[in-house]
Amino acid sequence: MAVRSKGKLQLIEAVGNLCRRLGLPRTVGQIYGLLYLSPQALSLEEIADGLGISKASASTGTRQLLSLGAIRKVWVPGNRRDHFEAVPEVGALIRNAYREIVKPYLDAAQHRVEEVVSTLEHERDQQDLDPEDFAFCQKRLEALARFQKNFQSVAPLLEKLL
Amino acid sequence: MAVRSKGKLQLIEAVGNLCRRLGLPRTVGQIYGLLYLSPQALSLEEIADGLGISKASASTGTRQLLSLGAIRKVWVPGNRRDHFEAVPEVGALIRNAYREIVKPYLDAAQHRVEEVVSTLEHERDQQDLDPEDFAFCQKRLEALARFQKNFQSVAPLLEKLL
DNA sequence: CGGTTCGTTCAATACGGATTGAACAAATGA
DNA sequence: TCATTTGTTCAATCCGTATTGAACGAACCG
Numbered sequence: 567m568a569v570r571s572k573g574k575l576q577l578i579e580a581v582g583n584l585c586r587r588l589g590l591p592r593t594v595g596q597i598y599g600l601l602y603l604s605p606q607a608l609s610l611e612e613i614a615d616g617l618g619i620s621k622a623s624a625s626t627g628t629r630q631l632l633s634l635g636a637i638r639k640v641w642v643p644g645n646r647r648d649h650f651e652a653v654p655e656v657g658a659l660i661r662n663a664y665r666e667i668v669k670p671y672l673d674a675a676q677h678r679v680e681e682v683v684s685t686l687e688h689e690r691d692q693q694d695l696d697p698e699d700f701a702f703c704q705k706r707l708e709a710l711a712r713f714q715k716n717f718q719s720v721a722p723l724l725e726k727l728l
Numbered sequence: 729m730a731v732r733s734k735g736k737l738q739l740i741e742a743v744g745n746l747c748r749r750l751g752l753p754r755t756v757g758q759i760y761g762l763l764y765l766s767p768q769a770l771s772l773e774e775i776a777d778g779l780g781i782s783k784a785s786a787s788t789g790t791r792q793l794l795s796l797g798a799i800r801k802v803w804v805p806g807n808r809r810d811h812f813e814a815v816p817e818v819g820a821l822i823r824n825a826y827r828e829i830v831k832p833y834l835d836a837a838q839h840r841v842e843e844v845v846s847t848l849e850h851e852r853d854q855q856d857l858d859p860e861d862f863a864f865c866q867k868r869l870e871a872l873a874r875f876q877k878n879f880q881s882v883a884p885l886l887e888k889l890l
Numbered sequence: 891c892g893g894t895t896c897g898t899t900c901a902a903t904a905c906g907g908a909t910t911g912a913a914c915a916a917a918t919g920a
Numbered sequence: 921t922c923a924t925t926t927g928t929t930c931a932a933t934c935c936g937t938a939t940t941g942a943a944c945g946a947a948c949c950g
Contacts, residue, residue, distance in 0.1 A: 571857055573847035574865070580840055589749055591908055605864040610927070620910050625928060646918070647926065654868060656875050678742055685735035695733055702767040703736070706816060713818050720889045727882045753938055772897070782940050787898060808948070809896070895948075902940085909934070918925075 569616045574603050578617070590630070593619055597627045598636055598652060607640045607649035635662050657728050664725060672721075676714050683707050731778045736765050740779070752792070755781055759789045760798055760814060769802045769811035797824050819890050826887060834883075838876050845869050 569575055578599035585595030596617050601608060608616065614624040628650055631637040636659050642649045653659060686703055689695040731737055740761035747757030758779050763770060770778065776786040790812055793799040798821050804811045815821060848865055851857040 571848065571851055573844050573851055573857075576840070576844045576847060577869075580837070580844075584837075587751060589751060593909075602868055603865045605861055621927080622911075622929085623909055626909090629928090654871060656872065657878075675742070675746075678738070682735050682738045682742075685738060686733065689733055689735055695735075699767055703765045706764055707739075709816060710818065716819075717890065724886060724889070727886070728879065755938075783897080784899085784941075785939055788939090791898090891950105893948105893950085895946100897944105897946085899944075900940105900942095902942100904939075905937090907935095910930105910932085912930095912932105914927105914929075916925105916927080918923100920921100920923085 567612075567615055568618055569600065574600070577603060591627065593617070593623045593627045594630050597624065597650075598631055601637055601650055601652035602654065604652070607642060607651040609645075609647040609649050611647070613650070634666075635659065660728055661725055664721075669721070672714065672718060676711065676718070679707055679711050679714070729774075729777055730780055731762065736762070739765060753789065755779070755785050755789045756792050759786065759812075760793055763799055763812055763814035764816065766814070769804060769813040771807075771809040771811050773809070775812070796828075797821065822890055823887055826883075831883070834876065834880060838873070838880070841869055841873050841876065 569578065578596050581599035581602070582592040582595040585598075586592045596619070597613055600613060600616055610621060610624050610628065613619075613628070614621045617624075619627075628637065631650075632639065635653060637650050637652055640649050640651050683704065686695060686700055686707075690697060690700040731740070740758050743761035743764070744754040744757040747760075748754045758781070759775055762775060762778055772783060772786050772790065775781075775790070776783045779786075781789075790799065793812075794801065797815060799812050799814055802811050802813050845866065848857060848862055848869075852859060852862040
């Protein structure tokens with residue numbers, strides 16, 4: 567049965583839009599919003615009906631949310647279906663997302679900048695890159711690496727504060 | 729003339745991908761990457777040629793970057809064309825983006841949560857929402873508002889550290 | 891004034907990824 | 921064992937938006 571409450575729909579829509587901004591499917595946010603305001607755990611079918619989306623979307627959406635640690639699968643006695651409930655600690659979710667997604671990305675980025683520098687060095691040695699041009703790029707890339715390093719050093723503190 | 733250096737292309741691609749993740753057009757990131765590693769300011773046509781994109785894309789892309797404060801328009805003596813250079817202080821760019829984009833969004837979100845609560849109160853009063861259900865939602869939304877408030881209070885500190 | 895050179899705008903297209911329907915697999919119960 | 925319920929997978933579709941070509945306007949030059 568579709569969600570009737572106008573207020574709940576407002577929140578569901580808002581979380582959906584937030585997820586879209588963050589590069590996640592809108593349905594993922596909608597599912598989390600629905601569960602966040604649901605006193606009982608909901609089955610896949612209840613989620614799909616509640617939001618007016620397909621069972622397939624509900625299935626993939628819940629799986630993404632599970633892998634993000636944003637929802638939990640709970641067992642409802644006397645019921646074969648899977649049921650889901652929201653993990654309501656939003657701060658913990660963000661900390662986790664940082665550790666699992668942002669942090670690894672930043673580490674990879676650091677490495678990528680180093681690769682670029684060594685590629686440029688190689689090109690300079692092969693006379694494929696003007697030395698002056700190289701010097702300029704090196705300066706810029708070093709500044710970038712400095713920034714990244716500084717960012718990574720304050721990140722743990724930041725993680726605590728959330 | 730298209731960019732030849734493999735190293736520069738690596739960085740251009742990386743910044744393009746980063747922008748895509750952030751919900752910005754890939755070309756915007758590519759333009760910034762190109763300018764970030766360019767000793768001289770470049771004209772629109774040089775940007776378009778260098779990246780193999782259309783003049784139209786270069787035009788809209790530079791405008792977005794200008795509005796973000798990520799590039800500057802510079803005047804090159806004896807040349808009618810507009811020229812662009814990167815603002816290389818990445819930290820300042822991020823701080824600015826936070827102030828201009830993230831902060832306003834968070835403020836609006838705070839307000840939106842309050843709206844949801846009042847909508848739900850109204851629905852409860854109209855017997856459209858079960859009182860127990862309402863109480864649960866209220867609890868959840870209050871927790872959410874608390875989190876937002878806490879986040880906004882540490883944000884200024886965070887801004888300093890970057 | 892024409893004729894060029896530039897930059898912007900906008901309707902049309904292209905593209906990536908979200909969403910879905912249908913087929914499938916797994917588990918349950920008669 | 922077969923029928924039913926439930927969840928997943930995947931190719932096909934849909935949709936939003938990035939990108940483009942072409943037309944336009946503005947500034948400049950002879």
